Amino acid sequence: NAGVTQTPKFQVLKTGQSMTLQCAQDMNHNSMYWYRQDPGMGLRLIYYSASEGTTDKGEVPNGYNVSRLNKREFSLRLESAAPSQTSVYFCASSELAIRDTQYFGPGTRLTVL
Amino acid sequence: DQQVKQNSPSLSVQEGRISILNCDYTNSMFDYFLWYKKYPAEGPTFLISISSIKDKNEDGRFTVFLNKSAKHLSLHIVPSQPGDSAVYFCAAKGRYGAGGTSYGKLTFGQGTILTVHP
Numbered sequence: 001n002a003g004v005t006q007t008p009k010f011q012v013l014k015t016g017q018s019m020t021l022q023c024a025q026d027m028n029h030n031s032m033y034w035y036r037q038d039p040g041m042g043l044r045l046i047y048y049s050a051s052e053g054t055t056d057k058g059e060v061p062n063g064y065n066v067s068r069l070n071k072r073e074f075s076l077r078l079e080s081a082a083p084s085q086t087s088v089y090f091c092a093s094s095e096l097a098i099r100d101t102q103y104f105g106p107g108t109r110l111t112v113l
Numbered sequence: 114d115q116q117v118k119q120n121s122p123s124l125s126v127q128e129g130r131i132s133i134l135n136c137d138y139t140n141s142m143f144d145y146f147l148w149y150k151k152y153p154a155e156g157p158t159f160l161i162s163i164s165s166i167k168d169k170n171e172d173g174r175f176t177v178f179l180n181k182s183a184k185h186l187s188l189h190i191v192p193s194q195p196g197d198s199a200v201y202f203c204a205a206k207g208r209y210g211a212g213g214t215s216y217g218k219l220t221f222g223q224g225t226i227l228t229v230h231p
Contacts, residue, residue, distance in 0.1 A: 004156070033219075042117070042202060042221035043157070058218060090156050101147070102219060104156030 002026050004105035006091050012111045013081045021076040021108050023091030031094045032074035033058075033102060034066060036087040043090065049074055081112045116140045117205050119222035127230055132190040134225050136203035139184065143205035147219070148177060148188050151200045160201075161188070193229045200224045 007022045025032065030051045035043040035058075045058030049068040063085060065077045074093075078085060089108045094100040118137045126132045134148075144165040149157035163170040163177045163186070170177050176189045190197055204219040 040122075040223055042119075042223045043204075043219075044221070045218055048218065092156075101159045101162070104149075104158070106154070106156050 004091055004093055004103055006089075006105040006108050008108060009106070010109050012113065013078075014113050015082060017081050017112075018077065018079050019081065019110075020078075021089055021091075021110075022073070023075065023105060024073045025091075025093040025103075026072065027093060027095075027103065028071070029093035029095050029103075030071070031096060031100075032068065033092040033094075034064075034074070034076045035090045035092065036060065037090060037107075038087050046076065046089075078110075081110075083112045086110060086112045115223075116143075117203060117220045117222040119201075119203060119225050121225050122223070123226040123228070125228045125230065126193050128195055129192045132188075132193045132197065132227055132229065134188040134190075134201050134203075134227065136186045136188075136222050137184060138186075138205050138220075140205070140207065140220075141184070142207040143220070145206045146177070146179060146186050147204045147206075148175075149202045149204060149221075150197075151202065151224070157202060190227075193227075195229050195231050198227055198229050200226050 004025045033048040034046040037043045044060050047066040049055045052071045067075045091105040092102040094102045116139050147162040148160040150160045151157040161172050161175045161177050163179050179186045202224045203222045
């Protein structure tokens with residue numbers, strides 16, 4: 001039972017490059033989320049998808065786009081990476097958005113030079 | 114605007130003693146609170162939660178207390194073990210669309226690093 005998986009684990013980009021972070025869950029959850037964690041800031045929500053076919057902005061959406069590819073997969077795209085996007089990115093999923101516990105993936109550590 | 118605050122960046126306790134981690138919130142529309150534990154190079158894992166209709170929830174060595182009038186919650190770990198050494202995040206959610214809270218959105222505190230010494 002893999003739970004929530006994320007690829008890649010580590011990535012180094014140059015300013016202006018693009019990349020997509022992949023996330024998949026095998027728990028048949030309806031809702032999926034992308035967070036970033038920065039020192040002293042806790043985790044902040046970037047985007048979320050309450051159910052397949054819907055996506056909504058979170059607290060810090062600027063510079064990112066998302067795609068809910070199907071019920072299992074939710075990707076996060078950086079079109080033109082900036083040093084301010086250096087962070088650890090976590091994907092999470094929950095059965096439903098309201099009330100249900102969110103389960104997190106292991107994270108992707110991204111450095112933008 | 115930090116709606117959930119953990120004012121202690123770190124806490125050090127002796128094995129076997131009680132660990133108390135604190136969390137304050139400002140948004141009165143939060144009605145569900147959670148604690149997550151995070152080890153280095155891993156994602157956060159759910160530990161325990163409490164609804165605003167309760168003031169205490171217990172699960173083994175972990176107890177969460179909620180004081181709504183003070184907008185304060187705390188996590189007690191008794192007895193503390195070296196394996197409890199990790200970063201602990203409190204998080205809060207509100208009802209759909211209420212008071213500026215977003216559907217299903219968790220608002221996290223900054224985290225507290227707990228170190229339990231043998």
